[in-house]
Amino acid sequence: MEGNKKEENNEKVKIYDKDMYISQEKLRTIAIIIIIFVIGFITGYFANSLITGNTDTNNSSEVSNNAEINS
Numbered sequence: 001m002e003g004n005k006k007e008e009n010n011e012k013v014k015i016y017d018k019d020m021y022i023s024q025e026k027l028r029t030i031a032i033i034i035i036i037f038v039i040g041f042i043t044g045y046f047a048n049s050l051i052t053g054n055t056d057t058n059n060s061s062e063v064s065n066n067a068e069i070n071s
Helices: 002-070
Strands: none
């Protein structure tokens, strides 16, 4: 009788551990996806600001070159 009770308790613990493991893996996956999104967003934001900064510089140099040509 005592052996059966111990086996039942171990099975409950195994099921609980399995559920905990599955929920931990889901949370870990969600956290990784969020971290990758944030890193990508920040990288894209800085890349966009660099591209627009270069475009503004190129446009102003083209305007000054056109002004010199027209003069």
